[in-house]
Amino acid sequence: MRIKIQGGVEIRLQGKPNQEVDETVAVRSIALLGEDYPGLRPIINVAAGQRVRAGERLFTDRRRPGLVYTAPVAGTVRAIAHGRRRSLDSIVIDVEGDEAVEFERPAQPDRMTVQSLLMASGGWQALRTRPFGRIADAAAVPDAVFVTAIDTAPLAGDPAPVIRRFETWFRLGAGALRHLTDGSVYVCQAADASLPDVEGTTTVRFSGRHPAGLPSTHIHHIHPVGEGRMVWHIGYQDVIAIGCLLDTGRIWTRRVIALTGPGTHNPRLALAPPGANLRDLFGNGLTGPAVQLLSGSPLGGAAEHFLRRYDVQAAAIPHQPPPRRSLLSRYLRPPDDERAPPPLIPNAVHERAAPCAILPAPFLRAISTGDAETAAKLGALELVEEDLALLNYVDGSGTDYGALLRATLDELEDRL
Template identity: 40%
Template sequence: MNNGMKIRVRGGLPLPPVGSPVNGTTEVATTERVALLGADYPGMRARILVDQGDIVEAGAPLFEDRGKPGLRGTAPVSGKVLQINMGAKRRLSSIVLAANNEAPLRFDVSRANSNDGVRALMQETGLWTSFRTRPFDRVPSIEGKAAAIFVTATDTYPNAPNPRHVLAGQENIFTRGLAALKHLTQGKLYLCQNAGAALAEADPQIVIVNVSGHHPAGLVGTHINRLHPPTRQGPVWHIGYQDVLALGKVLTEGHLISVRTITLTGEGLRQPRQLQVPMGADLHALARREMTPGQKRILSGPVIVGRECQFLTRYHLQATVLNAKAVAPRHWFFAALRAAAVPEAFVPTEALERALGPKLHVVPLLRALSIGDAETAARLGCLQLAEEDLALATYVTGGEIDFGMRLRSVLDVLEAS
């Protein structure tokens, strides 16, 4: 055990898993196609840096933000550019690659011992997009400064990969990534993990935070609210433990290894699996051999916050296969879980208080979001939140109002003001 700080979420909801749990074995899996998705980079106006048919190395830039050169997406694998798909208003929809076994691009890591050096390396490799900010949950600007950085190494979604198992045997690489992140802030680096042995050594800057409780105990919004609420003048950044591991591997090996350890679960599978796959892997190809008969829907992410997508999205560590007939209503899962997980004796206010991990005035906040009152919502703490923080509020109210979408609308107003 370690003697770090503690966050205990009282209440929360023990979400039941959809489908069977996975065992602890991780299979290495590849797919012929991988993709970067424009929806993973909201607000970015992408300038495409490749042409269809180009051969690229893993780590090579595929696009960058027109307004912020240096903020870029890079190839997760070496391969051929198969498709460049543009959506409405010429926004990037996806870049699809056909993977090959060619060597990855090499990076100079010799200067990654300072703020400028780590910043430059993360931008060159595309790992800068691992960061998201609070407020607004956007990728930070390349000149941005963080009042603190949160590393999330705990997960309370059902059937999520266990961070301890993923990091086992790679602790030194993970620690190297953490050490590099210390250069990017003069504030604290909070490593939020489940209770147990520390995943890294604490020091005057690195704070080990032991997190316990039901979901949403594993959400970074809960941690930020308890430890370092952000302001417009003092934003905080957050990053997932697997991206810190990827940074450590760049520093150790000199090239980008864009892999994810994910779980592939759901009622539509014969056998759930834990897989190590390329970032942006083709979920349809991964799921095909284990799917039961009948039409399916495949989500990137856990059911409660996932989105239907062929490819693994940038920030998800799960994929879920569902029987299509069961998912006609948008919030079918919320209604099903409500009956299973929320006692009938609860009044709505009590259920909502349990559903939101951050210690905020929940009912007034949701009321402000519902009517689009951005000023009141900001005063009540919405700048600390992102859509995932309100998924349980949507669930316990029966899914009639998507509070995550309402929050995003209000955040967009506040961001533009």
């Protein structure tokens, strides 16, 4: 199956990575970030100064006690930081050694054994849902599973060479996903990619500009979600990680990270641990001290000290002064509510940047005014924050439409 995405926006930036993988990057610390897991109520099982193995339990969730969060590397817990109301801010681990927990591998994988292995090893968090973009519920059975093996974000690395390098693990991981659904497993890839065909899965080739590589785009064209319909999706490197776990009994303690952006002398791919310290990743390759490091792409990345759970790209961007607000924008913004988004003036660029089948003007008005019911009718249930990053980029108003969408999705989820 081939699908060509119309519209979209091509963002041209300096700093596209060399596709050869650098295996010499030395990462001294990693972190698990609480913001990667919204709604988490952690029960911490380790203490600062404690030595941990890769795959060892760090904490669980009070609301979902069977869901285990494990150390992605071996090392020593340096710090545990809490946020408001004892929420988890971060757990920082100093990387040292290669000790790892040995998990029992199923001789004949089925839904129960694959699910139990992923829950115990910390791999289950790789599976996320549409609608709402939450970690999958182990008690549910999705209508389909989508593997995202394409990346059209600005300066992103090419998934194809990574998948070919770890082809055996990718095949094992993708094959295991068949046990988690009664429907199809779709492997979504670029139209010109030469990836291995996995028995029992369906290959779908996408072409076009960004957002052609986003899971929501694939889901909309193949298996739209909404009331009573639910699918899961997973990134290609997490599929490789599942294959590693099934093959070796150990978690995969590496990821291939694209180090990109105009703020680095040496944009490249690097083999590094999940949650790596961004300063360690870029090392001495930055163009100067006035550089901001983002976890994610320049389009939708967040300023962080460590790589976020689902990111396989980091960007170095020279600092820029914040835009000055014009007298007109100050006049248009209601004086009694500085947080209210400015009036939306739709144009052709909004149409190209909008997610598939979304009418940008009425949709953005709905989420801006808190009209969750209208937003749902206009397609909100198919989307998450990353799907509105292009609109944030082209809009220029400074409004964070992703945050407005999340507030809308939370309201719709609470109604269930």
